[in-house]
Amino acid sequence: MTTEFNRIITLLRKERGITQKQAAADLGVSQALLSHYEKGIRECGLDFVVRVADYYDVSCDYLLGRSADRNGLTLRVEDIPNPEGVKDNVYKDGILHTMNKKLIANSLNILYDKLGHSHNSQLITEVSTYLGVAVYKMFRRVYSSHGQNASSLFSLSGRRWEGYASATMDAAEASINAILDGEEVGDGPAMKDTSCFAMTSESLEKDYRLYSSSLQILIKNVEDKINKKIN
Numbered sequence: 001m002t003t004e005f006n007r008i009i010t011l012l013r014k015e016r017g018i019t020q021k022q023a024a025a026d027l028g029v030s031q032a033l034l035s036h037y038e039k040g041i042r043e044c045g046l047d048f049v050v051r052v053a054d055y056y057d058v059s060c061d062y063l064l065g066r067s068a069d070r071n072g073l074t075l076r077v078e079d080i081p082n083p084e085g086v087k088d089n090v091y092k093d094g095i096l097h098t099m100n101k102k103l104i105a106n107s108l109n110i111l112y113d114k115l116g117h118s119h120n121s122q123l124i125t126e127v128s129t130y131l132g133v134a135v136y137k138m139f140r141r142v143y144s145s146h147g148q149n150a151s152s153l154f155s156l157s158g159r160r161w162e163g164y165a166s167a168t169m170d171a172a173e174a175s176i177n178a179i180l181d182g183e184e185v186g187d188g189p190a191m192k193d194t195s196c197f198a199m200t201s202e203s204l205e206k207d208y209r210l211y212s213s214s215l216q217i218l219i220k221n222v223e224d225k226i227n228k229k230i231n
Contacts (some may be wrong), residue, residue: 001092004063004065004220005040005044005049005063005064005065006037006038006039006040008062008063008065009037009038009052009056009063009075010038012052012056012058012201013038013056015200015201015202016056019033020038023153024054024142026055027048027051027052028051029048029197030059049063057070057072058071065220066184068213068217069205069213069216069219070201070202070205072134079151081203085214093123102214103214103215103217103218103221104218106210106211106214106215107211107214107215107218108210109208109211110204110208110212110215111127112124113208114196114197114199115127116195117196117197118191118196118197119196120179120188120191121188122175122179122185122186122187122188122189123179123180123191124177125186125188125198126172126176126179126185127172127176128174129168129169129172130172130173130176131168133165133169133172134169136165137162137165137166140154140161144158152162179191180194204216
C-alpha cells in the first residue's frame with residue numbers, strides 16, 4: 001500500500017473533525033486497527049480502501065496518492081490552467097518544464113490570494129521579498145554562467161551578492177515567522193488572529209477550482225524530493 005494512504009486518511013478524518021473512534025465505528029473496524037492504518041503500521045485490503053473512499057467522498061486514486069484531485073482526475077500538462085496573462089508555450093526541452101512553470105505560478109495565485117485575506121501589508125511584503133530574492137538568485141546564476149553577459153546589469157558585486165541575497169531571504173523568513181506568531185514587525189500591525197488562513201484540502205478545491213490541483217501536485221513533488229534527500 002502506498003505510503004500516501006495513511007497520511008491522506010488521517011488528513012481527511014482530521015479535516016472533517018471526526019474522532020478516530022467515530023471513524024472506526026463508521027468504517028466497521030476497531031479503533032486500534034484504524035490507528036494502525038493511519039500510522040502505516042499495517043496495510044489494509046482494497047475493500048477497506050473502497051469503504052474509505054465512499055466515506056469521505058473521494059476517489060481511490062486520491063487515497064492512494066495517484067491523483068492530486070479528489071475525484072481522481074489525472075491531469076495532463078495541457079489540462080493545468082495557465083496563470084492569468086501567460087501563454088501556453090511548451091518549452092523546447094519537453095512538457096515537464098512547462099508543467100513545473102504552471103504548478104509554481106498557479107500555486108502562487110493561491111498563496112497571494114490567501115495572503116490578501118490577512119489584510120497585513122507587512123506580511124505580504126516579507127513574502128514578496130523572500131520569493132523575489134529567490135527568483136533574483138536563480139536568474140543571476142543563469143545570467144552569469146555565460147561569461148560574455150555584461151555584469152553591469154547588477155549593482156551588487158560578484159563577491160557580495162550571494163551572501164547578501166541569502167541573508168535577505170533569511171531575514172524575510174524570520175519576519176514572516178514573527179508576524180504569524182503575533183509579533184509586530186516594521187510598520188505592520190501585530191497579527192493576532194490567523195483564522196483567515198483556515199483551510200482544508202476540500203475547501204482549497206472549492207475555493208480554487210482551477211488551481212488547487214496544481215498546488216497539491218507541487219506539494220507532493222517537493223516532499224518527494226525532500227524525502228529523497230533525507231533518505
